Amino acid sequence: MKKYLCLGCGFSYDEAMGLPEHGIAPGTRWADVPDDWVCPDCGTPKSGFEMVEIPTYGAPR
Amino acid sequence: MSVRFVLRAGERGHARLVSTGPNATYVAGHPDGVITRASSFNFHEYQSGIAGFGCIRVFGDEVFSPGGTGYNMHPHHNFIIMAFVLGGALTHVNTIGEVDTLRAGDYYLFSTGSGGKHAELNIGREDARIIYLWVLPGRLMAPPSYLRGRFDAAAGAGRITCLVGDEPGALPIDQALKVSRLVGAAGGRHRHRMPVGRGLYAFVLEGEAEIGGTMLARRDSIALENEQTIDVVARGADSDVLLVETRL
Numbered sequence: 684m685k686k687y688l689c690l691g692c693g694f695s696y697d698e699a700m701g702l703p704e705h706g707i708a709p710g711t712r713w714a715d716v717p718d719d720w721v722c723p724d725c726g727t728p729k730s731g732f733e734m735v736e737i738p739t740y741g742a743p744r
Numbered sequence: 745m746s747v748r749f750v751l752r753a754g755e756r757g758h759a760r761l762v763s764t765g766p767n768a769t770y771v772a773g774h775p776d777g778v779i780t781r782a783s784s785f786n787f788h789e790y791q792s793g794i795a796g797f798g799c800i801r802v803f804g805d806e807v808f809s810p811g812g813t814g815y816n817m818h819p820h821h822n823f824i825i826m827a828f829v830l831g832g833a834l835t836h837v838n839t840i841g842e843v844d845t846l847r848a849g850d851y852y853l854f855s856t857g858s859g860g861k862h863a864e865l866n867i868g869r870e871d872a873r874i875i876y877l878w879v880l881p882g883r884l885m886a887p888p889s890y891l892r893g894r895f896d897a898a899a900g901a902g903r904i905t906c907l908v909g910d911e912p913g914a915l916p917i918d919q920a921l922k923v924s925r926l927v928g929a930a931g932g933r934h935r936h937r938m939p940v941g942r943g944l945y946a947f948v949l950e951g952e953a954e955i956g957g958t959m960l961a962r963r964d965s966i967a968l969e970n971e972q973t974i975d976v977v978a979r980g981a982d983s984d985v986l987l988v989e990t991r992l
Contacts, residue, residue: 686884690801691788693822693856695884724819731791733801740857740886 691727753963757790773813798990802878928978951980
């Protein structure tokens with residue numbers, strides 16, 4: 684499943700989960716995350732994220 | 745064999761971080777504390793270079809001045825962070841509960857997984873010289889873990905020693921990755937073999953080396969692919985090379 688990984692610290696954004704505690708509703712597509720949004724953990728800009736398709740620990744492969 | 749890139753020492757991204765001003769909370773140490781960082785790949789403000797190679801995203805050649813300089817406690821997820829200490833002393837503190845001091849030859853593997861914080865400090869009296877390597881993990885959100893290893897340059901001289909990866913004596917890692925080190929005498933020819941689908945990022949720590957037919961000076965590096973055997977020829981009196989084999 685696609686996730687978006689911060690290349691500054693490794694924080695991951697999951698479209699299904701969103702980041703409601705940071706004002707981004709569950710289901711918000713990455714393309715719809717504002718361009719001026721930054722990583723909540725380290726401040727890296729949205730452009731400094733990379734789309735990855737890496738299985739999640741414990742999830743069926 | 746194909747060369748993906750050759751990166752000369754001076755072509756890397758060079759950053760100088762001080763413990764005052766905008767980075768005062770990020771950078772630890774007294775007001776004269778300085779971190780120098782030469783990045784082989786794009787990292788933080790340096791974004792005009794190479795994005796990565798295989799699962800490697802960060803390769804930082806860093807020096808922390810003495811007196812408490814380093815990085816204050818800060819958060820990570822997912823990345824597997826490795827530090828290889830070349831000189832001085834590095835004190836690593838993490839939220840798994842490890843407080844560790846590493847010296848020349850020591851290295852750690854901190855898999856940050858579902859979340860972990862760390863501080864990296866030079867509380868010694870001489871410069872701490874460290875190579876930081878970050879790679880993407882094989883699985884996201886794994887339980888965080890910390891492992892430590894030691895490379896004995898005297899015992900390992902004249903051969904390629906695996907430090908991280910699926911080999912006896914090496915630290916295991918949840919990724920198709922192998923980190924090796926070679927300290928070799930001038931003229932010595934060494935062969936690194938790797939499976940199909942892997943690439944090699946080779947970085948000259950000290951001396952000179954001819955790798956895959958390309959001459960490299962101190963702190964030069966090369967990325968090679970489409971080859972299962974790569975020759976490393978030590979050209980300096982004591983050439984010291986770090987080899988990072990990664991899935992592509």
